[in-house]
Amino acid sequence: MTARPTVLLCDDSRALRMLAAGQLDAAGFDVVGEAGNGLEAVSQYQALRPDLVLLDLVMPQSDGREALARILEVDPQARVVILSSLGAQSDIEQCLRLGARSYLQKPIDPEAMERVLHQVLA
Numbered sequence: 001m002t003a004r005p006t007v008l009l010c011d012d013s014r015a016l017r018m019l020a021a022g023q024l025d026a027a028g029f030d031v032v033g034e035a036g037n038g039l040e041a042v043s044q045y046q047a048l049r050p051d052l053v054l055l056d057l058v059m060p061q062s063d064g065r066e067a068l069a070r071i072l073e074v075d076p077q078a079r080v081v082i083l084s085s086l087g088a089q090s091d092i093e094q095c096l097r098l099g100a101r102s103y104l105q106k107p108i109d110p111e112a113m114e115r116v117l118h119q120v121l122a
Contacts, residue, residue, distance in 0.1 A: 006032040010041040011056040027114040038062025
């Protein structure tokens with residue numbers, strides 16, 4: 001049996017993290033950690049080294065852009081997928097230039113999430 005890919009889920013909304021964790025589990029991923037702000041995201045990444053990171057852009061104590069930059073400093077090969085609300089296209093483009101592998105719009109569509117995460121892992 002092959003191991004399920006691991007995910008670090010970073011969003012300041014506990015409700016979104018709970019919903020996304022269930023969707024990820026159903027899609028065959030293991031959520032190994034959660035973070036409610038950018039500083040926790042970096043710390044959790046360093047401790048857990050997951051296969052993937054789902055990273056919200058708007059979070060307290062270091063936003064998603066800052067957390068992305070710090071995660072990529074720790075591990076330039078980190079696979080980070082940005083979570084974004086509608087209307088933040090310039091922010092998404094900036095994150096992709098910085099090294100994010102892809103992005104997902106909120107609210108998260110489970111099928112789109114599964115497809116994007118598998119593409120990023122390939």
